[in-house]
Amino acid sequence: MGRSHALSGAVVWLGGCALAASLGARPAVGTVVVGAAVTAGGALLPDVDHPGSVIARSLGPVTRLIAHGTAAGAAALRAASCACCAGRGGHRAITHTLVFAVAAGLVVSLLCWVGGDVAAAAVAGLAAALAMRGAVRRRTRGAWGAALTGLVVGLMAAALPGPGGGWWWVGLPLGLGCLVHSLGDALTFSRVPLLWPIRIRGCRWAAVGMWAPLRFRTGSAAELLLVVPVLMLLGAISAWTLITP
Numbered sequence: 001m002g003r004s005h006a007l008s009g010a011v012v013w014l015g016g017c018a019l020a021a022s023l024g025a026r027p028a029v030g031t032v033v034v035g036a037a038v039t040a041g042g043a044l045l046p047d048v049d050h051p052g053s054v055i056a057r058s059l060g061p062v063t064r065l066i067a068h069g070t071a072a073g074a075a076a077l078r079a080a081s082c083a084c085c086a087g088r089g090g091h092r093a094i095t096h097t098l099v100f101a102v103a104a105g106l107v108v109s110l111l112c113w114v115g116g117d118v119a120a121a122a123v124a125g126l127a128a129a130l131a132m133r134g135a136v137r138r139r140t141r142g143a144w145g146a147a148l149t150g151l152v153v154g155l156m157a158a159a160l161p162g163p164g165g166g167w168w169w170v171g172l173p174l175g176l177g178c179l180v181h182s183l184g185d186a187l188t189f190s191r192v193p194l195l196w197p198i199r200i201r202g203c204r205w206a207a208v209g210m211w212a213p214l215r216f217r218t219g220s221a222a223e224l225l226l227v228v229p230v231l232m233l234l235g236a237i238s239a240w241t242l243i244t245p
Ligand SMILES: [Zn+2]
Pocket: 046, 047, 092, 096, 181, 185
């Protein structure tokens, strides 16, 4: 469910910013906007290992090809790094681990550190476009809305002063978004190998997740009627805390 993932990413960042503000350390506008966009977009990134996901369909054949490549690579890595995991495929494998979240964050931090304003604006714009694509249902409307959102957030990132000291921190919301995605998956019936390569009961890709009776199915009524409204409420409260002086 792309919508819940994107939404939960943005809410985690906004909530963190609201908490910082209420403790007296009000973050810069650029930190709030760019961070929320990148966390929301990053929260869709782990599903790049599935050709049917939002991110795989976001740029047509290009992203589909990337998704097929990632799925194949992830399947090969899973089979190679654990004897009991041959033939289990590439979905919910390496991209759904803590190691991936940290590595993706480091790569983006390096990119923004070296590339400066331009790289940060590009990352923020792409992430925002992707998040919008995940949040909106209808395909065509989603494409234009996503492109426009990406452009606006990208320009904002370029125009707004960062929190001083440059943009190296953009990897933090990205990695956080990846982690929020994997934790979100762990709460559903589809658990994730979050702790790879640590062996659990002999398997390096042991699925970790919620205690069975408390898990819910993706796309279920519980997600639509409970998770999405609660996330929206938390996001609204956080945004209100940040807007009011
Ligand atoms: Zn996933």
